[in-house]
Amino acid sequence: MLDKLKKHISQNFPFLEKSKLLMATSGGIDSMVMVHLFRELHYSIALAHCNFQLRGLESFGDQNFIQEYANENEIPLFLTQFDTETFAQDYKLSTQIAARELRYNWFYELLETENYDYILTAHHADDTIETFLINLSRGTGLEGLLGIPAQNDKIVRPILPFTRAEILVYAKENNIQWREDSSNASDKYLRNKIRHHLVPLLKELNPQFMESFQKTQSHLKESQELVEDAAIMVYQQVAREEGETIVFDLNQLLRLPNYRSYLYQWLHEFGFTAWEDIYALVESQSGKQVYAPNYRLLKDREVLMLSPILQEKEVEVYFIEKNVREVNFPLNLTFSRADDISGASNSIIFVDQDKLVYPLILKRWEEGDSFQPFGMNGKSKKLSKLFKDEKLSLLEKENCWVLWSADQIVWVLGIRQDERFKIDNSTKNILKIALQ
Structure with missing residues (x-):
């Protein structure tokens, strides 16, 4: 021995x-x-x-x-x-x-x-x-x-x-x-x-049971290695990684004759056990979810989204004073004077600085929040309706931040500016706010 x-x-x-x-x-x-x-x-x-x-x-x-x-x-x-x-x-x-x-x-x-x-x-x-x-x-x-x-x-x-x-x-x-x-x-x-x-x-x-069992174990390990290799190759075709989120393309997934086996290989290490619920998720309506202790799998139209479960936290509120030119946390924002409004986009807005009440407030959106979307002539709209129209996933909604001036929304970051702070003929000071 x-x-x-x-x-x-x-x-x-x-x-x-x-x-x-x-x-x-x-x-x-x-x-x-x-x-x-x-x-x-x-x-x-x-x-x-x-x-x-x-x-x-x-x-x-x-x-x-x-x-x-x-x-x-x-x-x-x-x-x-x-x-x-x-x-x-x-x-x-x-x-x-x-x-x-x-x-x-x-x-x-x-x-x-x-x-x-x-x-x-x-x-x-x-x-x-x-x-x-x-x-x-x-x-x-x-x-x-x-x-x-x-x-x-x-x-x-x-x-x-x-x-x-x-x-x-x-x-x-x-x-x-x-x-x-x-x-x-x-x-x-x-x-x-x-x-x-x-x-x-x-x-x-079987007096030779131990020897037979060890041979079987060896064959099973070889089979498992083949399965793992196949799972890696198919993963590269079906999945893409976006930060901490993994997105599985259902159109690609459903072309596989044994897609359930691939889902099992990809997801079991994250602690999932409700496999029948996961397999049903593929054909279910958008918004359905299956949970593991620290992860969730979300059906969002043509994809499955795997992401960590965010722990409950206190409401995060950040104050931005008038003289601040750059914010690095929780998002990267820059504030600068501008002479014109060229280059406006979802990630860059121009506002009338004299209409702002400081300090500005940056926080996540909450149910019930509403604003007046730019270009809608003062009509009010709830953010929940905006997100639905924009077809945002549940994860995108949860990670949506809002910039406030007093009790009015200035910008739903990366999505839409508020009408009330737009540039007009009376504007003297143009402030450019950019989301990096």
Whole structure:
């Protein structure tokens, strides 16, 4: 097993050889074998142990075991304790998910504060089978059948190719001590049910099940790489990026015979789960939306628009004094004297400066705002109606700013000037306002 691991690291993780490694160590057989292997290979390691306080005295027994092992072998050790059940209740998580969140957050904190390079966990081949079957039983896409990745950012799983049986043999041959977790014997958790009942049955039906499964995993990974390559190429034809917003052209999308698969590939990493709602969005009316925790997908006429969800903020109000010539935040505006009104456009307006009341006010539009559009002879119009006529998307509406003089709108920025501040025969001072 030692030679096999050495070869595996050389081929797949050569960067570990000169790295400072933090080893997640529970005290169980898997992590103790991993620690032993890396000590034999003379790597620079430290141990990190979490006491989740879920098994009473047994949890503290694990902690004491790790402390004694680290002391005897002169290995740096980091310990922490979590009130896992309280954390799970506070954040409405399952105990297992809560423990995972606490564990990995702490690991990453140690990497930063203690200057370690990678975190090593002792996941092995049987864990991959169990994860595969759990995801299969719940329904999943192709990536859910790929099992546990060998590396995920700073997390490396070096003994993933080894089976539980190989680890047990190695532990006995090398007289390695470990702690048994009593919860592993319980069928309370789905993973344990699969481990105790389903996997042994599969191995009984096919004595070469592990080898067959690993071949299947290899084929699935190759298929996933093909899918990802295709998704990237088609994305370039269908999508365009506008700042933080991604716009998908529905005319291009609907030409694809399997557009649902592409949508899944593009959107699942943003946290979406309501796939039937997303697929229905393609054919729905404008304005319909589907939400993920931090993103939303909006149908706007002939496109789908993916954008981050803006957090609720206090009303942003900015005051502009008379002598100001340039504003750089939240928008780039310039104010300058002019002799004529040539060059007027949606992004440049000319107003009678003597009609303005200072300070000018810059803020986002609000429902109920109205103005007198330039060229409409004093007729009032609500901004909501203006946006509808201009066919603005929901995102464009949300990002629309308005320049005010006292209680009157001077300019709906980038869209329309107000009639009341236009240049006329009596104008003596022309002010040019430009949106950069």
